[in-house]
Amino acid sequence: xxxxxxxxxxxxxxxxxxxxxxxxxxxxxxxxxxxxxxxxxxxxxxxxxxxxxxxxxxxxxxxxxxxxxxxxxxxxxxxxxxxxxxxxxxxxxxxxxxxxxxxxxxxxxxxxxxxxxxxxxxxxxxxxxxxxxxxxxxxxxxxxxxxxxxxxxxxxxxxxxxxxxxxxxxxxxxxxxxxxxxxxxxxxxxxxxxxxxxxxxxxxxxxxxxxxxxxxxxxxxxxxxxxxxxxxxxxxxxxxxxxxxxxxxxxxxxxxxxxxxxxxxxxxxxxxxxxxxxxxxxxxxxxxxxxxxxxxxxxxxxxxxxxxxxxxxxxxxxxxxxxxxxxxxxxxxxxxxxxxxxxxxxxxxxxxxxxxxxxxxxxxxxxxxxxxxxxxxxxxxxxxxxxxxxxxxxxxxxxxxxxxxxxxxxxxxxxxxxxxxxxxxxxxxxxxxxxxxxxxxxxxxxxxxxxxxxxxxxxxxxxxxxxxxxxxxxxxxxxxxxxxxxxxxxxxxxxxxxxxxxxxxxxxxxxxxxxxxxxxxxxxxxxxxxxxxxxxxxxxxxxxxxxxxxxxxxxxxxxxxxxxxxxxxxxxxxxxxxxxxxxxxxxxxxxxxxxxxxxxxxxxxxxxxxxxxxxxxxxxxxxxxxxxxxxxxxxxxxxxxxxxxxxxxxxxxxxxxxxxxxxxxxxx
Amino acid sequence: xxxxxxxxxxxxxxxxxxxxxxxxxxxxxxxxxxxxxxxxxxxxxxxxxxxxxxxxxxxxxxxxxxxxxx
Numbered sequence: 001x002x003x004x005x006x007x008x009x010x011x012x013x014x015x016x017x018x019x020x021x022x023x024x025x026x027x028x029x030x031x032x033x034x035x036x037x038x039x040x041x042x043x044x045x046x047x048x049x050x051x052x053x054x055x056x057x058x059x060x061x062x063x064x065x066x067x068x069x070x071x072x073x074x075x076x077x078x079x080x081x082x083x084x085x086x087x088x089x090x091x092x093x094x095x096x097x098x099x100x101x102x103x104x105x106x107x108x109x110x111x112x113x114x115x116x117x118x119x120x121x122x123x124x125x126x127x128x129x130x131x132x133x134x135x136x137x138x139x140x141x142x143x144x145x146x147x148x149x150x151x152x153x154x155x156x157x158x159x160x161x162x163x164x165x166x167x168x169x170x171x172x173x174x175x176x177x178x179x180x181x182x183x184x185x186x187x188x189x190x191x192x193x194x195x196x197x198x199x200x201x202x203x204x205x206x207x208x209x210x211x212x213x214x215x216x217x218x219x220x221x222x223x224x225x226x227x228x229x230x231x232x233x234x235x236x237x238x239x240x241x242x243x244x245x246x247x248x249x250x251x252x253x254x255x256x257x258x259x260x261x262x263x264x265x266x267x268x269x270x271x272x273x274x275x276x277x278x279x280x281x282x283x284x285x286x287x288x289x290x291x292x293x294x295x296x297x298x299x300x301x302x303x304x305x306x307x308x309x310x311x312x313x314x315x316x317x318x319x320x321x322x323x324x325x326x327x328x329x330x331x332x333x334x335x336x337x338x339x340x341x342x343x344x345x346x347x348x349x350x351x352x353x354x355x356x357x358x359x360x361x362x363x364x365x366x367x368x369x370x371x372x373x374x375x376x377x378x379x380x381x382x383x384x385x386x387x388x389x390x391x392x393x394x395x396x397x398x399x400x401x402x403x404x405x406x407x408x409x410x411x412x413x414x415x416x417x418x419x420x421x422x423x424x425x426x427x428x429x430x431x432x433x434x435x436x437x438x439x440x441x442x443x444x445x446x447x448x449x450x451x452x453x454x455x456x457x458x459x460x461x462x463x464x465x466x467x468x469x470x471x472x473x474x475x476x477x478x479x480x481x482x483x484x485x486x487x488x489x490x491x492x493x494x495x496x497x498x499x500x501x502x503x504x505x506x507x508x509x510x511x512x513x514x515x516x517x518x519x520x521x522x523x524x525x526x527x528x529x530x531x532x533x534x535x536x537x538x539x540x541x542x543x544x545x546x547x548x549x550x551x552x553x554x555x556x557x558x559x560x561x562x563x564x565x566x567x568x569x570x571x572x573x574x575x576x577x578x579x580x581x582x583x584x585x586x587x588x589x590x591x592x593x594x595x596x597x598x599x600x601x602x603x604x605x606x607x608x609x610x611x612x613x614x615x616x617x618x619x620x621x622x623x624x625x626x627x628x629x630x631x632x633x634x635x636x637x638x639x640x641x642x643x644x645x646x647x648x649x650x651x652x653x654x655x656x657x658x659x660x661x662x663x664x665x666x667x668x
Numbered sequence: 669x670x671x672x673x674x675x676x677x678x679x680x681x682x683x684x685x686x687x688x689x690x691x692x693x694x695x696x697x698x699x700x701x702x703x704x705x706x707x708x709x710x711x712x713x714x715x716x717x718x719x720x721x722x723x724x725x726x727x728x729x730x731x732x733x734x735x736x737x738x
Contacts, residue, residue: 150707189676192707196699199714203722497730498722504689505696512682512696519678588676 002590003152004622005050006097009089011104012074013049015042017658022046024624025645026095032615032643033624036632037650042659043626046650047162047596053088053103055155056139060164060596071114073107076657083108083117092152092592093126099148100124100131103139123148153591156186160583161591165598168576178247180579181551187587188520193513200502200509205229207499211486221482228475235468242461246454253450256443263440271428271435278425285418292414296407303400310397317390324387332384338377341370520586521547527582528553528575535574535613537606545575553579570602574610581618592622599631611636615643675704695725 004026010016024033037043048058052072073084087104091097106118122135123145134144146155153161160183185191208225211218306313322328344366348356356363486496529545532555536542542563546554555575557563567575577598584593598614599607615623637644647664683696698721706714 147705154707187676189679189704192675192679192700192703195703195707196696199703199718200699202715203718493730494726497726501692501695501722501726501729504692505699508686508688508692508696512679512686515682515686516676516679519682523678586676586678588678 002620002622003092003094003592005090005092005592005624007089007091008046008050009087009102010046010049011087012077012084013052013072013086013088014045014074015652015657015659016045016049016661017074017076017656020661022648022661023646024622026622027645028620030643030645031619031622032640033622033645034632034637034647035624035626035650036629036647036664037626037659038629038652041650041652043628043650044164044596047164047594047626049088050090050594051158051162053090053101054149054153055158056103056142059159059162071107071111072105073111073114074658075111078107078109078111078114079657089122096126098126099152100133101145101149121145153589156191157583157587157589158591159183160187160580160587161589162594163580164596165573165577166596166600168573168580177551178243180547180553183583184517184520184524184547184551187524187583188516189588190513190517193509193516197506197509197513200506204499204502204506207495207502208482210495211482211489211492215485218482218485221478221485225475225478225482228471228478232468232471232475235464235471239461239464239468242457242464246457246461249450249454249457253447253454256447256450260440260443260447263435268432268435268440271432275425275428275432278421278428282418282421282425285414285421289411289414289418292407292411296404296411299403299407303396306393306397307400310394313390313393313397317387317394320383320387320390324383332380338370338374341366341373345370521551523586524579524582527585528578531578531581531617532575534617535578535610536571537609545578570606573601574606577610577614584621590621592624593618594624594626596626597631598625598627599636600628607631607633608635608639611639615640675700689729691725691728695721695729698725 005024006026007024008022010020010022012018022035025031035043035046044060048060052058058072073086077084084107085104086107087102089100089102092099092101100123102122104120104122105116107114108117109115118137119139120135120137121139121142122133124131124133125148126132134148149155205226208222211222319328320332323330323332326332344350345356345363348363350356350362350366354362356366486492486499525545525547528547532545533539533542541557542555543558543560544554544556546556548554553564553575555563555567564575577595581593584591599610602610649662649664650659651662652659679700683693683700686693699718702714702717702721
């Protein structure tokens with residue numbers, strides 16, 4: 001059966017002014033509690049309150065705003081009364097509460113200048129129907145309190161049960177293999193095995209010293225072993241220090257690379273590319289605008305004369321038209337073509353059929369007519385041509401305004417486009433001016449120095465590891481000599497047995513330790529993979545999730561290619577959630593899980609999928625989600641509704657500087 | 669009972685599965701429970717308790733309970 005938080009009592013803790021009681025759902029099926037609140041309403045501080053009560057610290061503030069640690073009192077209470085009594089109490093148990101933890105402080109002063117005038121704690125454990133209570137008015141000795149807390153969730157592994165969803169993917173940054181190994185080692189309880197081994201080694205040293213009086217030779221060997229063991233310890237410590245230095249340097253290098261990537265990705269490269277594109281576009285637009293202006297000028301020049309003469313042209317055209325239509329005198333002579341008469345004469349036959357032979361009367365009449373109309377025909381022709389010409393000119397004049405308008409509108413469009421691009425170019429230029437080139441250079445120098453540092457540390461670690469190997473080999477030889485010497489002695493049989501027992505136990509414990517680590521790594525790998533594939537919305541893109549021998553996490557694509565580096569923020573969060581769920585499931589502790597901002601980096605359909613799957617894959621576990629309204633969309637709520645036991649809403653009242661906890665009722 | 673001791677069950681599984689002398693197994697189990705009880709202490713006062721556990725098991729480990737000498 002899993003442990004569950006039954007009730008949280010808050011009194012003047014940060015935003016929670018006055019007394020508040022939050023009774024969580026402990027239902028087996030409806031294993032989900034929702035605590036909804038906008039940013040700043042106190043979601044993270046609720047998680048901080050739980051940590052503060054159980055462990056005396058506030059991990060999220062340690063990482064983000066260390067200056068806010070310690071003064072846990074409600075600001076309003078301090079302002080109004082100059083003092084505040086702060087208390088957090090938690091009831092935990094399976095079906096019913098069997099543990100109670102309470103931590104309290106009295107604070108005087110202001111939020112920035114305060115003094116803790118009293119600390120107290122209370123812890124209670126229920127056996128059958130009776131509660132056994134322990135308490136003290138100081139935090140100097142919290143032994144019993146810590147023992148009881150560690151029965152539920154030891155501090156070393158609480159990070160796998162109480163965590164911030166947005167910070168999860170720190171696990172999968174480069175150089176974090178050490179952290180993954182540490183996490184696995186913690187949940188394995190390897191510390192217990194290490195402590196047994198270390199204490200047994202101390203006992204063997206004690207036993208060995210008891211043989212010293214046996215012979216001077218034994219004493220010499222003993223002294224040598226002790227000296228070698230001292231060196232061995234120093235080397236182990238040195239290697240551990242170097243491991244830490246390497247991890248820190250890798251983390252720092254990764255941070256710097258992240259900053260450089262931001263400059264590269266967001267500012268420099270894309271901005272420069274955009275700037276180059278805009279410059280080229282503007283150049284092209286300038287050419288088009290120039291061409292358009294020239295065309296306009298040419299058109300204007302070629303048509304301007306018509307425009308200036310339009311009145312005269314229109315008058316002439318009207319006059320000609322009237323005369324052609326014979327509406328005004330004198331009319332334009334009829335357009336009798338002389339070519340027509342000439343043709344009749346050539347053919348010697350009239351259209352009426354009469355013969356037009358040489359010397360005939362009919363022929364003479366036509367010849368006479370031809371002589372009369374020849375000059376009139378020329379005039380008539382010219383007038384007709386002029387009339388049509390004028391008509392064309394007037395049509396051109398009519399179109400002139402339209403064409404000019406088209407030219408202007410095209411020019412306007414081109415100029416608008418150019419202005420937009422020029423504006424953006426100016427913005428980008430200003431942005432690029434603000435990019436701190438010097439800072440980038442300094443970051444690059446720092447990055448290289450960390451790179452050199454890491455190389456140096458790795459080299460030194462290699463040397464120390466070699467020395468350690470040699471020292472251990474020498475210890476093994478010396479111990480073998482010592483055993484031979486002791487076996488010669490007929491005395492001290494029990495001492496020999498003790499030694500043998502301790503030595504055999506150490507060997508067995510070392511093998512068990514190795515097996516446990518390997519087993520847990522295999523189980524965590526299997527469970528991480530299972531959860532990842534269950535929670536992921538595009539599982540067909542992936543083929544495997546591995547935790548390698550060096551604790552590096554690997555996510556493989558369909559073709560066996562490494563995909564860890566290309567996972568989106570949401571996908572990394574899924575991986576981290578899966579890893580955490582796997583770790584908590586193998587930890588041996590059946591503690592509740594509390595996740596702050598669980599879906600912060602995930603959007604759309606994936607959010608729905610996770611909302612559906614998470615409560616199912618962490619079934620039998622009480623899950624409390626501290627969630628924002630952006631995360632808790634109606635779709636998300638609908639997806640998890642069958643698993644929601646209780647819903648609460650945190651509402652912050654700015655005037656009163658306090659948060660109210662509103663029960664939204666059992667989810668139906 | 670082992671589960672309630674707060675030691676990761678995977679460790680118990682390994683201890684149970686490991687092929688070893690039963691006295692040695694019982695010795696290791698006692699040490700683990702002792703360490704679990706005192707895990708919150710940075711330097712537990714382990715020495716006397718260890719002596720007691722070692723003393724108790726070493727005689728059996730030798731195959732007899734005769735106190736020859738010490």
